[in-house]
Amino acid sequence: MISGVILFGYFTTCVCADGVADVVLSCTLVDEGVGLGGMGAAFSRTPATLVFRDVPVAPDESLEMLTPFVPSSVPDPDLILFEAKVSSVEIPSADVLLHADCNEQEVLCEISRYTPHGSQEGSDPAYFMVSLNVEAAEFSTCLILQTVMAEKDPTTLVQKKLGLPLSQSGSLLTEVIFLVFSHIKSVSAPLRADVLLNCGFKQHEIPLSQEVAIEWRLQHRGKGHKVLEMRTRLDDAEGHTVVSAERRGSSMDAAQVVGEGNVSVTLSKLKVLDAGIYICTVRLGLFHAQQVIELHVVQLPNVSLSEEKLVLKTKSPQTLSCHCNKYYPLDAQMEWLSLSPTDTEPVVLPDQGSLSSHRQHGDGTYSLSSHLSVPPSVSPGTKITCRVSHPALDAPLSVSVVVQSPEADSYLWVLGFLIITVLFFYQVMR
Numbered sequence: 468m469i470s471g472v473i474l475f476g477y478f479t480t481c482v483c484a485d486g487v488a489d490v491v492l493s494c495t496l497v498d499e500g501v502g503l504g505g506m507g508a509a510f511s512r513t514p515a516t517l518v519f520r521d522v523p524v525a526p527d528e529s530l531e532m533l534t535p536f537v538p539s540s541v542p543d544p545d546l547i548l549f550e551a552k553v554s555s556v557e558i559p560s561a562d563v564l565l566h567a568d569c570n571e572q573e574v575l576c577e578i579s580r581y582t583p584h585g586s587q588e589g590s591d592p593a594y595f596m597v598s599l600n601v602e603a604a605e606f607s608t609c610l611i612l613q614t615v616m617a618e619k620d621p622t623t624l625v626q627k628k629l630g631l632p633l634s635q636s637g638s639l640l641t642e643v644i645f646l647v648f649s650h651i652k653s654v655s656a657p658l659r660a661d662v663l664l665n666c667g668f669k670q671h672e673i674p675l676s677q678e679v680a681i682e683w684r685l686q687h688r689g690k691g692h693k694v695l696e697m698r699t700r701l702d703d704a705e706g707h708t709v710v711s712a713e714r715r716g717s718s719m720d721a722a723q724v725v726g727e728g729n730v731s732v733t734l735s736k737l738k739v740l741d742a743g744i745y746i747c748t749v750r751l752g753l754f755h756a757q758q759v760i761e762l763h764v765v766q767l768p769n770v771s772l773s774e775e776k777l778v779l780k781t782k783s784p785q786t787l788s789c790h791c792n793k794y795y796p797l798d799a800q801m802e803w804l805s806l807s808p809t810d811t812e813p814v815v816l817p818d819q820g821s822l823s824s825h826r827q828h829g830d831g832t833y834s835l836s837s838h839l840s841v842p843p844s845v846s847p848g849t850k851i852t853c854r855v856s857h858p859a860l861d862a863p864l865s866v867s868v869v870v871q872s873p874e875a876d877s878y879l880w881v882l883g884f885l886i887i888t889v890l891f892f893y894q895v896m897r
């Protein structure tokens with residue numbers, strides 16, 4: 468059933484001409500079928516191919532290694548092959564798609580039918596929504612394709628599953644008319660800092676008098692709420708811009724929205740409760756698409772030891788505490804190590820002391836302490852280290868103390884006492 472075009476495996480391939488290339492993607496057509504016996508909707512998944520025609524390529528790009536895309540000479544009505552012209556709307560960072568193959572990055576491509584707001588299903592032209600995601604790369608785009616009307620001709624083949632007319636080469640000709648993209652999938656920012664969550668849109672031939680509505684929502688632990696909403700018009704922002712910021716200290720630049728389609732939001736003075744999944748939805752006229760960005764709020768722990776000097780007592784063990792203060796998120800790990808003067812490598816102590824319970828502060832950060840009992844048997848000169856690992860740290864943080872011998876100190880103390888006593892008697896006897 469699948470022949471000709473899908474010779475390219477799961478990844479992208481392209482053909483080159485002057486400064487442009489074709490990107491071929493293996494996609495899945497997701498079809499929301501009718502529910503079986505009212506048990507909810509069933510989804511059918513069919514392989515499909517999407518070709519982006521004429522993607523601009525940097526002049527220094529070497530394209531010799533790329534396999535040409537050749538449409539099948541015999542159109543096949545079973546095959547689902549979308550051809551999308553992107554000369555109308557440039558796909559931001561499309562070069563990521565071009566190189567995903569070489570970089571062994573998987574391109575996730577899902578296509579589904581799209582019904583513009585308020586229009587009839589099955590009306591002409593037809594629309595499709597494509598969601599593109601390159602794993603391990605900061606590339607995520609959601610685009611709306613509009614079918615380009617093929618000339619009515621009795622010999623025109625019709626795609627069997629979709630019931631849409633095919634071109635001479637057996638493809639569904641489409642144009643990208645709207646897209647929403649993001650350069651980032653996830654961001655980490657420190658508590659109390661400001662952060663920019665990136666999102667943008669591009670459109671083609673949608674009247675500028677249409678309203679554009681941008682909504683940022685936050686999804687956290689199953690609950691969702693609105694962060695910021697802006698409604699404006701691309702032709703007259705001044706007269707039509709309405710903003711409602713539900714989160715205090717959230718903002719969007721209306722001039723950037725209108726001028727560049729940049730709908731990035733800035734959140735100032737981050738709080739622990741700002742962490743979660745952000746959804747950027749752009750509605751332009753009858754079309755809408757969204758992007759998802761995850762925000763992690765992090766705070767580095769402040770690590771300290773209870774003692775600056777650890778002088779052993781001869782009989783009883785000494786308690787050494789390691790305090791790990793005001794960090795976020797919760798997952799901090801503490802470890803005790805020791806390095807005796809005769810060793811070259813520190814060893815993890817078999818006795819890891821006892822952990823306090825987590826304390827949570829008013830700002831949502833946590834503190835944790837670990838208490839280690841240092842026995843009198845530890846040899847002087849041993850370095851005891853408390854090592855803390857936390858997601859906000861690139862490398863674990865360590866604080867150490869060197870154990871000092873009890874003899875030396877009590878010996879000095881006794882010596883001092885003796886000298887004073889001798890001096891005293893010397894004075895008295897005179």
Ligand SMILES: *[C@@H]1O[C@H](CO)[C@@H](O)[C@H](O)[C@H]1NC(C)=O
Nearest residue numbers: 665666667723727729730731
């Ligand atoms: C939006 O503008 C900011 C600077 O204000 C920039 O850092 C960001 O990359 C832009 N985003 C998009 C999607 O154009």
